Amino acid sequence: MGKTVERIAIERGHQITYIHQGGQFNPNDLSEVDVAIEFTQPEAAKANVLSLLEMQIPVISGTTGWLEEKGEADAAAQANQVGFLYASNFSLGVNLFFVMNERLARLLSDYPEYVPSIHEIHHTGKKDAPSGTAITAAEGVLASYDNLDGWTMSEENGKIEISSERIDPYFGTHEVNYKSPIDTISLKHEANSREGFALGAVIAAEWIPGKVGAFDIRDVLGL
Secondary structure, three states, X not given: OHHHHHHHHHHOOOOOOOOOXXXXXXXXXXXXXXXXXXXXXXXXXXXXXXXXXXXXXXXXXXXXXXXXXHHHHHHHHHHOOOEEEEOOOOOHHHHHHHHHHHHHHHHHOOOOOOEEEEEEEEOOOOXXXXXXXXXXXXXXXXXXXXXXXXXXXXXXXXXXEEEEXXXXXXXXXXXXXXXXXXXXXXXXXXXXXXXXXXXXXXXXXXXXXXXXXXXXXXXHHOO
């Protein structure tokens, strides 16, 4: 993702002034940075984002697997009067998929014979499971299903089940299924490359300067 983000940013007329290789940030290295785009690992994301926000550098983060701690970053953005934008997926197509998923969930929630579930497939290098995109899709379903309390990766009653596969080469496939004894209704998004994710992140980086507080990609896309 980093290489693809770098290429697209340069193609759109931006300059890459610093690439972080791990460890502590040196403020001197970031003196010419207008926006930071953070795609790293779950165990590093929180420290990266908080450090950048404390230096009042706007941050675009696409690292998944650390959502339990994201609230600290939201608060830090407001406290430091700077913008922070997190998205589990920056693709326009995926975010349209999210909107359609929410509308379908509202419609089908009136028909209890249709039981929702989610399946996702990614490449073997992806560290977290389920994917952040799958969790976001689950949250879109849960908003309309009062009888479901959260998500699970096992057969746990009262929750929406998410299943994951890791297969090469996969850029990301997400499918929401509503299965009844008679038939199944499915909504699916399949990425063909990383281009859509990277382009969305760069567009978000172009949008965030001057903003204060926490945002998501729907704010950028107007969805």
